[in-house]
Amino acid sequence: MAQRASSPVTLLQSFRHASTGTTLEKTPSVSSSIPKPPVAQKKPSAPAHSVLSTKTLLRSLLVTTISSHRALLVPCLSILSFLAKPRGFLLDVDRNPLIHWTLKKSFYDHFCAGEKETQVRDTIHQIRSTGLRGVILTYARETVQDSGANQPKFGHNQVSRDDASIQTCEYIDAWREGVLKTVDMLGDGDFLAPKLTGAGPKVTQAFSSGQPVPTQMVNALDEICQRVVQKNARILMDAEQHAFLGGIHNLTLDLMRKYNRNGKAVVYNTYQAYLKSTPATIASHLQLAQEEGFAFGLKLVRGACMASDPRHLIHDTKHDTDSAYDAIVRGVLQRRFRGVAEDRFPSTGLFLATHNIDSAVAAHNLHQERLQAGLPTVQLEFGQLMGMADGVSFGLLQLKDRENAAPGVYKCLTWGGMGECLGYLVRRAAENRDAVSRTKTEHLALKAEVSRRVRAVFR
Template sequence: MALATARRPVFKVKPATFTPRYGVSFFNNDYSFQRVRPNSTSVLTKTTRSPEAKPTISPLSALPTTVLLRSLLVATISSKPYLLLPSLSILSFLCKPRRSLLLNVDRNPILHGFLKSTFYKQFCAGETHDEVKTTIRQFKNMGFQGAIMTYAKEVVFDHRTKAQHGLGIMQNQDQDVAGSVFCAHIEAWRKGTVETVELLGKDDYLAVKLTGAGPNVTEAFTAGELPPPQMLDALDEICTKCKDRGVRIIVDAESHHFLSGILRVTLELMRKYNRDGYASVYNTYQAYLKSTPVTLGRHLAASSEEGFTLGLKLVRGAYIATDDRSLIHDTKQDTDDAYNSIAQGALRQEIGEFGRKNGRPFPSVNLFLASHNKASVLAAHQLHQQRMEVKLPTVPVGYAQLHGMSDEVSFSLLQLKGSGGDPKVYKCSTWGGLGECLAYLLRRAIENRDAVSRTGDEYRALKAEVGRRLRSLISFST
């Protein structure tokens, strides 16, 4: 996307050197913004390297070989419809409640071992605290700023069947304690989420799926109401613990059926905890929903009028298989345009009536761009850097891709890291038992099915990196 820089001075973004902790160095492509004719737009052009310049190393060279090979296996399946469609059918079948030993992924050791060593390890952080800590350490060793970690419990509403499915939520009954209603589902969610907080450190993020607290909470969300007091108390406890540890919170995107209630409670949390000049709590806005610009406009107005920082995490959307299709943009291009408009509008501090000439002042916003679209994130980073260089107003921004997906995008961003520490890149993962994470794995598989171009690009990039390493081995041996 072109960046308007008419009558501005030429400047160059110096190539940054990025050194992961295990010793592989990267040298990014040398880019410069060049001014063209007055009143025209600037273009991002690649400059010619001098003969002595060091060659660019493949972004995927940062991946450990075992991870690279597993990624290639999953990418091969994801990019081949004749392999992916049967895999989707199998995962969908296994997601249904099963009591028999043969079909229970947590009780059948053969089925558990196969799924855990392939799909689970590719996309999930671990089943135990030690496994999760190891995964987070690996992310940071590869150069990521930190991890975004989610506890796997959630409820998904299927618009077609009008049914909701609790994932990783036990079907036990609520109990009366000391004359008050005590929800065992909320307590189980609170306990698992607190455990997640304790696995994280400064610069990490906690991503919460509020529907994981069970039916009392989802019923309130469906009605557009705040959840029960027990849930609000749990959220206050979690927010306080996160603030004490330097961990920020992302309220994750979920089924549109629950959206009005989730938006209400998230706005309340932002009002309460985003008062220190930065966002401790982020809401997730799904660009594929036609209603998102209106929702964001309301939240910007609240932030402006009430003086809190708006935490804006932007995603394209991951519930297209179960949400009402009429609520979603008609084409992928419409979704891409909506995503880029919000992302670049936030970076320019111009969204709707906010930040424009004769409009309302732009409020305090922290931006987080979660995307697997390389063009979107590179354009956003270039715009952010451009505005920083020429001292134009902008907002703090971070970037994230899902664990096991779009590593080429993640490491391409890491290659651009400069002395100021930008871009800040994270990996987002989920932890919990294999059975609890099955629906999450299914959603990742569906996402890969619907992103034919991206999965094909990933497959080719991974295959090229495997080939490069094999050629290096052969050259070394000879």
């Protein structure tokens, strides 16, 4: 990113130390011989993970111990994948109390918010008490992609029925009910993160064929948006497999037209930086927002469907995806993106959903530099998944600005029954396996925090 030399170095250093559990006071300054960074920082007095309760800290340590050792993680992943398929009573995670308890106390409680509303509300309360701005809440019921085939299938809790023979679609109804229940749990400023393919085959077929979704779905979304607005919350629509993406984007743009009024982005589309086409897609959606006068909600991710999306649509290397991600962030923060000029740039909310330290800190730096220099920019917020990258979330909180305000950082929480959440748990475990070095860094930071607390007891 185009920044003053001292700023990224200092902030990134600060961040890395925060995320590995050491305090800044012990860090030799790398910037003593160079000018002070433009962004004032209050030195954090405690390591990033010090905000975690001891119970959460120990559970996180257990899960990252498993996740950072292949010999432990691979069998766990196999067991989770095995249980995720429909099984008889003895192996049913919702009916066998022993399996249910074991999973609940380990992976489920680490990655998921709760099975019932009271548990979810408790989790949200705990998250907020750590200083995070709020939560992104999502309901786990969703379509699952068979690793062998590319046809979407439905979770084993869904009742199979011939949709063509009925007036209202039970899948859409069940999805609507679950999402509305989720909206009820949102607090002021929180986000809802719906997965539109969870609404069943009529919706996924409409997305993949380019047809309009059923009116029942449009009405359900309208009701959901109205309730979200009443709660002063916002919506981050998930990006899914490429086959559905055009349909999801168009439907969400319609909601932006209706709900993103008076310069406030309430509804956000998600854009996957690993797709070569994404910068052009963002530019055309920005153009629409500018021409039609609605605020633009842009959630940016790298992309999670590499295993199922056509490879040729995705950047050839990780480095190319990283460059694309950072270039999009830079352009949007500077309000100059592929011909959409600064003076006509629509009011935009930029939400970076990432566990990547470098991208997050670079974005924060550029945003702060522009604010300090009085240059126009957009609203910037960050999000990480519950149970992952706590060092990133709490490290970002320590990068305060001159007014001592922390950036807006949110945790993304998934809630639902154990059976409904198993597919999600398998994906999280697999993601930990694939991000080995980050999992190890997180594990070391947690270990350091445990040692610090033990030493404090004996001091």
